[in-house]
Amino acid sequence: MTGTGRIGCALLAAGVALAVGSWCGAARAAGDTVDWKRFNGQTITFLSSNHPWAQAVLKRLDQFTELTGIKLRVDTFQEAQMRDRLMTVLQSRSSDVDLFMSLKSREGLLFADAGWYADLRPLVNDPKLTESSYDLTDFSPALLKAEEFKGKLAGIPLNIEGPVLYIRKDIFARCKLAEPTALEQLPDIAAKLKACDPSIIPFVSRGAKGALAYTFSNFLHNLGGDYFDAAGKSNLCSTPGKQAMQLYADLLKNYGPPGVVNYSFLQIREIYGQGRAAMAFESSNEFGPIMQFPGRTKDSDVALLPPGPGGVSRPTVIGWGISMSAFSQHQDPTWYFIQWATSPAMQTALALDGIAPPRVSIANSAEYKAWLAAEPVRQEWSKSLDAMARTGTSEVGPPMEQQPEARDILGDELQQMILGQVNADQACAAADKQIDALVAREQHH
Amino acid sequence: MGTxxxxxxxxxxxxxxxxxxxxxxxxxxxxxxxxxxxxxxxVFPFGYTFWLSLNDYQFGHAARFNFGENYAALLHDAVFWQGLGTTFFLYFLSLALQLVLGTYVGLLLNRRLHGQTVARTILMSPFMMPSVVIGMMWLVILDPSLGAANYILSLLGLPPSQWLASPGLVVPVIALIDTWQWTPFVALIVVGGLQALPIEPFEAAFIDGATRWQAFRYVTLPMLRPTLLTAAILRSVDLLRFFDIIYITTQGGPGNASTTLNIYAYRRGFEFFDIGYASAIMIALMALVAIVVLALMRLRRSL
Structure with missing residues (x-):
């Protein structure tokens, strides 16, 4: 299908979805062979995180039930608790859960190696089960790649997100400062902001040890670093690795808010939203909530983290995916739900609810364009997401099966630097040693 | 007749x-x-946990019997020993605060005062609240930038504190939050104990010229000892396996400063997928709780 054709199809489907509340009319009119009532009366179970995507989709659940007659049982938990429940179910090879939300950048390798994801590709390629308008190639290549393990398609992307720099342009103007265009300018700009208005927090980002790999990784990559060297050894003591640790820790230690070592998205959203910080490096997902604070829509700019030396910009980009359990006894009806929830029409509707769309064609839809055009800051946000999709990397922490523990090791050492307990040499050496030991343990398994 | x-x-x-x-x-x-x-x-969960603790068992992989390697690894695990120290520090500090303040509040509640019913209701409310609510509430109050605690310090002309973000302060602050929640529970037990005390020893003490402090020190406190030990046993079990408020406020941080054994076992098991090792930590914690509770029960029987 051509690009124009895709856009046309998406627009048509979006119009149908919004006007009639049903998704499949356009595609079925084109002569598709999918029988949506084939699994009428069956029940499937969805283990969901309490995520904006899930909330937005589930409020449209009646449309799916009406279309297919399939009953969806939903168990919703906070992210950590959802993962606890999911791992217990999958470890016992239980069919209690048919589909679930999964963050591949975190648990993908472990789940894939354990054989817990069903391969969705045969279902996508089956014309009896998948509408021709579904078009898997419409998804951002980076996001789709993140859903693939050893040639198998472990999930379908649900959204696109990554850290962006929220900048208070009114404070910059008042202090007669230009917004940063290079990473190395950040400390100098933060110092000038502090001198200009001591009541303002110049810079804030994640300091909580389990959470900071998400924001730190962009510093490492823009400075030209990687978590592992060519021999597969932890590489934080390389020159860019040490520079990234030093820069990140210094910014938070010298210009961050007190208590930043406990900060994750919730505190950052509040402190920037309430107008207490001049710069916040936090997830693009927080755009909606932050812009609901009075004044932020008009006085904020949104940009990617400035590039490092030589103009290197490798933004962090991740996305939640929806996956099917390899132990599901209802794989075909489960695929119907996944297909419906990730269709072009549904993702257009979700984009208007502020869920950044993983499909390239959505950005060209009329409704979405009109929504973006209403505020300049929305366009900046969208531009940053486009750049992420094109140039980003989903490497959030050392790419290995035991990634959560590796992130924790990195977080622990960076926290100690922020607290002034160790220097960059000590922190990177300790992190490299522990991560290498973890790699060895992983290989032993 | 006899026959x-x-x-x-x-x-x-x-x-x-x-x-x-x-x-x-x-x-x-x-x-x-x-x-x-x-x-x-x-018996089954305990036995199963013990069996898991003897295995190298990672989520996503088959279990492999490893002949107690997990326990040997515990001996060389700095985070485990730090967690043990944190667990005991938090336990002793919280228990001491709760017993002292609980006794004091219990004595106040036992007196016939105006508005006593209202006072009792207000005082009892903290331990009726879910720990999640309490954790979130104190997290907001103690936030160094956004919270009310530093604002109050500033009104008093005092410098701001890092509270839960300070490695040195975090455990005492968590102990204070737990004390805020559970002191009323200890006070209720103390009130029950006080109301069951006979009046004669007090009459004899006052006839012999005892002051109020002497009556408390030499009559009330010795007679109240079994009640206080019961309260100590109940709180010991909770405090040694302390989890909820720490998980909500700090997740064991900053660094590992507030990582108790329970938090450490949770992280190893559910965040790092290392179920075998997490089980070994939990068995060690269970042994610890059993030893402390048995010691307290023996002390209670000896009274």
Missing amino acids: MAFGRSGASTAGWTRRRARFAGTAHWLLVPALAFTLALV
């Missing part, structure tokens, strides 16, 4: 013995549901 009495007595003894034997047989069967319940809900 008759003897004869009747002999017959009735034999009957009683038969009835008792029948009853004993029935009683054994009646015990079966309770035993099955205990086996299913206590």
Whole structure:
């Protein structure tokens, strides 16, 4: 299908979805062979995180039930608790859960190696089960790649997100400062902001040890670093690795808010939203909530983290995916739900609810364009997401099966630097040693 | 008469013995549901956890028996020993604060004062609240930038504190939050104990010229000791496996400053997928709780 054709199809489907509340009319009119009532009366179970995507989709659940007659049982938990429940179910090879939300950048390798994801590709390629308008190639290549393990398609992307720099342009103007265009300018700009208005927090980002790999990784990559060297050894003591640790820790230690070592998205959203910080490096997902604070829509700019030396910009980009359990006894009806929830029409509707769309064609839809055009800051946000999709990397922490523990090791050492307990040499050496030991343990398994 | 009495007595003894034997047989069967319940809900989980602790068992991989390697690794695990220290520091600090303040509040509540019912209701409310609510509430209050605690310090002309973000302060602050929640519970137990005390020893003490402090020190406190030990046992079990408020406020941070053994086991098991090692930590923690509770119960019996 051509690009124009895709856009046309998406627009048509979006119009149908919004006007009639049903998704499949356009595609079925084109002569598709999918029988949506084939699994009428069956029940499937969805283990969901309490995520904006899930909330937005589930409020449209009646449309799916009406279309297919399939009953969806939903168990919703906070992210950590959802993962606890999911791992217990999958470890016992239980069919209690048919589909679930999964963050591949975190648990993908472990789940894939354990054989817990069903391969969705045969279902996508089956014309009896998948509408021709579904078009898997419409998804951002980076996001789709993140859903693939050893040639198998472990999930379908649900959204696109990554850290962006929220900048208070009114404070910059008042202090007669230009917004940063290079990473190395950040400390100098933060110092000038502090001198200009001591009541303002110049810079804030994640300091909580389990959470900071998400924001730190962009510093490492823009400075030209990687978590592992060519021999597969932890590489934080390389020159860019040490520079990234030093820069990140210094910014938070010298210009961050007190208590930043406990900060994750919730505190950052509040402190920037309430107008207490001049710069916040936090997830693009927080755009909606932050812009609901009075004044932020008009006085904020949104940009990617400035590039490092030589103009290197490798933004962090991740996305939640929806996956099917390899132990599901209802794989075909489960695929119907996944297909419906990730269709072009549904993702257009979700984009208007502020869920950044993983499909390239959505950005060209009329409704979405009109929504973006209403505020300049929305366009900046969208531009940053486009750049992420094109140039980003989903490497959030050392790419290995035991990634959560590796992130924790990195977080622990960076926290100690922020607290002034160790220097960059000590922190990177300790992190490299522990991560290498973890790699060895992983290989032993 | 005596013979008759003897004869009747002999017959009735034999009957009683038969009835008792029948009853004993029935009683054994009646015990079966309770035993099955205990086996299913206590012995099996404990035994399964112990078996897991003897295995190298990572989520996503098959379990492999490793001959107690997990326990050997515990001995060389700095985070485990730090967690043990944190667990005991938090335990002793919280228990001491709660027993002292609980006794004081209990004595106040035991007096006949105006507005006592209202005061009791307000004082009891913290331990009726879910720990999640309490954790979130204190997280907001103690936030160094956004919270009310530093604002109050600034009104008093005092410098701001890092509270839960300070490695040195985090455990005492968590102990204070737990004390805020559970002191009323100890106070309730103390009030119950005070109301059960006989009045005569107090009358004798005051006739002998004892001051109020002497009556408290030499009469109330010794008689209240079994009650306080009961409160200490109940709080010990909770405090040694302290989890909820730490998980909500700091997740064991900053660094590992507030990582108790329970938090450490949770992180190893559910965040790092290392179920075998997490089970070994939990068995160590269970042994610790059992030792402390047995010691306290022995102390209580010796009174």
